Amino acid sequence: MFEFKIIKKDKKTKIRAGVFTTPHGIIKTPMYVPVGTQASVKALTPNDLKEIGVQIFFSNTYHLHLRPGEKLINKFGGLGKFMGWNGPTMTDSGGYQIFSLGDRLEEKNPERTKLIKITNDGVKFWSHLDGSTHFFSPEDSIRIQHDLGADLIVAFDECLSYFLTEKEVEKVLPRIHNWEKRSLDYHKKHSKGKQFLYGVIQGAAFKRLRKISTDYITSLDFDGIAIGGVANAGESKKAIYDVINWVIPDLPEEKPRHLLGVGEVDDIFEIIERGIDTFDCVIPTRLGRTGFIFVSPKEGNLKNRFRIDIQKAKWASSKLPLDQNCNCYVCQNFTRAYVHHLFRTRELLAYRLASYHNVYFVINLSKKIRESILKDKFNVMKKEWLV
RNA sequence: GUGGAUGUAGCUCAACAGUAGAGCACUAGGUUGUGGACCUAGAGGUCGCGGGGGCAGCACCCGUCUUCCACC
Numbered sequence: 001m002f003e004f005k006i007i008k009k010d011k012k013t014k015i016r017a018g019v020f021t022t023p024h025g026i027i028k029t030p031m032y033v034p035v036g037t038q039a040s041v042k043a044l045t046p047n048d049l050k051e052i053g054v055q056i057f058f059s060n061t062y063h064l065h066l067r068p069g070e071k072l073i074n075k076f077g078g079l080g081k082f083m084g085w086n087g088p089t090m091t092d093s094g095g096y097q098i099f100s101l102g103d104r105l106e107e108k109n110p111e112r113t114k115l116i117k118i119t120n121d122g123v124k125f126w127s128h129l130d131g132s133t134h135f136f137s138p139e140d141s142i143r144i145q146h147d148l149g150a151d152l153i154v155a156f157d158e159c160l161s162y163f164l165t166e167k168e169v170e171k172v173l174p175r176i177h178n179w180e181k182r183s184l185d186y187h188k189k190h191s192k193g194k195q196f197l198y199g200v201i202q203g204a205a206f207k208r209l210r211k212i213s214t215d216y217i218t219s220l221d222f223d224g225i226a227i228g229g230v231a232n233a234g235e236s237k238k239a240i241y242d243v244i245n246w247v248i249p250d251l252p253e254e255k256p257r258h259l260l261g262v263g264e265v266d267d268i269f270e271i272i273e274r275g276i277d278t279f280d281c282v283i284p285t286r287l288g289r290t291g292f293i294f295v296s297p298k299e300g301n302l303k304n305r306f307r308i309d310i311q312k313a314k315w316a317s318s319k320l321p322l323d324q325n326c327n328c329y330v331c332q333n334f335t336r337a338y339v340h341h342l343f344r345t346r347e348l349l350a351y352r353l354a355s356y357h358n359v360y361f362v363i364n365l366s367k368k369i370r371e372s373i374l375k376d377k378f379n380v381m382k383k384e385w386l387v
Numbered sequence: 388g389u390g391g392a393u394g395u396a397g398c399u400c401a402a403c404a405g406u407a408g409a410g411c412a413c414u415a416g417g418u419u420g421u422g423g424a425c426c427u428a429g430a431g432g433u434c435g436c437g438g439g440g441g442c443a444g445c446a447c448c449c450g451u452c453u454u455c456c457a458c459c
Contacts, residue, residue, distance in 0.1 A: 036421090099420090286424095346423085
């Protein structure tokens with residue numbers, strides 16, 4: 001049911017292009033995976049996603065467990081059927097929420113209420129919705145993900161903050177590895193081969209610990225390998241790329257590699273160059289909702305981070321499309337002045353048009369990068385963009 | 388017409404007689420396994436108008452205008 005086939009490999013770098021076959025369709029890698037936390041890529045319909053060229057999206061176990069519940073989604077035939085999407089899907093394990101709801105962010109936000117308590121067996125947490133208490137063990141996370149029925153699922157881990165010291169990370173790493181082993185064992189016993197499980201490499205910003213985690217995760221029989229904990233609490237881009245550099249050489253060639261939570265425009269070049277196959281990221285949709293619009297060279301560059309703020313007064317009467325080199329529905333039909341107006345007036349269409357364009361932009365960028373890889377022109381394209 | 392209230396930043400409102408502040412809005416940053424959220428910073432006012440006493444007025448006194456309420 002699952003097959004990951006590498007169709008092109010670069011001799012000098014770690015770059016590769018592949019075809020990943022899943023029960024609900026194929027993913028041509030490398031490819032961006034948009035995030036649709038609550039069984040919805042915010043503001044976009046499944047039909048939009050098809051038009052845009054989205055091949056798979058990423059949803060969230062924590063949120064769907066709390067609302068509407070995995071049992072209900074299972075009754076409707078799983079995540080895809082529930083929301084009217086017939087393509088491949090992926091779910092996160094809930095591990096990231098342990099981080100984002102937890103007290104490890106205290107340095108950054110001291111007033112934040114502690115919503116979690118971690119034990120060796122799992123994590124007790126208080127719902128951000130109504131304060132009710134819940135418990136996730138690794139087995140719970142995988143069971144829920146089985147009920148949700150996404151094609152690609154993720155072992156239960158704990159996303160570690162970059163504020164932790166090497167000693168602190170070293171102390172919790174065995175617990176994370178234990179959770180992942182238990183995730184795998186439970187999955188092997190109950191999955192019936194319908195779902196594809198990723199193990200997650202952790203270790204924060206420490207080369208030695210990333211190495212230990214890589215060795216351990218690759219020693220287990222996970223279907224795919226994910227790299228986590230690189231995009232969370234204020235780490236630099238260099239730190240993100242360093243972690244990938246440390247980890248990739250020790251990964252098996254034949255397993256697909258997913259990078260969790262990274263995907264600004266320049267990152268996309270850097271991570272694909274380092275051997276990543278798929279990557280999810282909230283940036284295109286989140287920035288879209290707050291009025292930041294992706295633009296291509298030459299208007300877009302490293303300095304402006306390939307984005308304009310459509311809410312700024314300078315666009316109030318601009319007849320330009322959102323991006324001057326984009327073929328998406330929004331850019332073909334609307335002006336910056338109009339989208340500016342929609343944001344200023346808080347019309348719901350603003351979020352939809354901005355999300356549509358931004359997701360299209362990153363999907364299209366991924367496709368073009370893949371084509372450049374197939375033609376041995378990746379470096380040429382990278383230079384055109386990251387001048 | 389009479390009585391009472393009202394007027395301060397674009398908006399809603401603060402400010403013991405000692406040279407005006409807040410929230411929202413605006414401007415400029417930030418956001419990487421979701422935040423239609425939030426965090427930083429900045430700009431913006433002849434205190435309705437005219438007069439008076441007072442070292443000193445947004446504040447006290449007189450007049451005038453605006454808006455609102457009640458009564459005739």
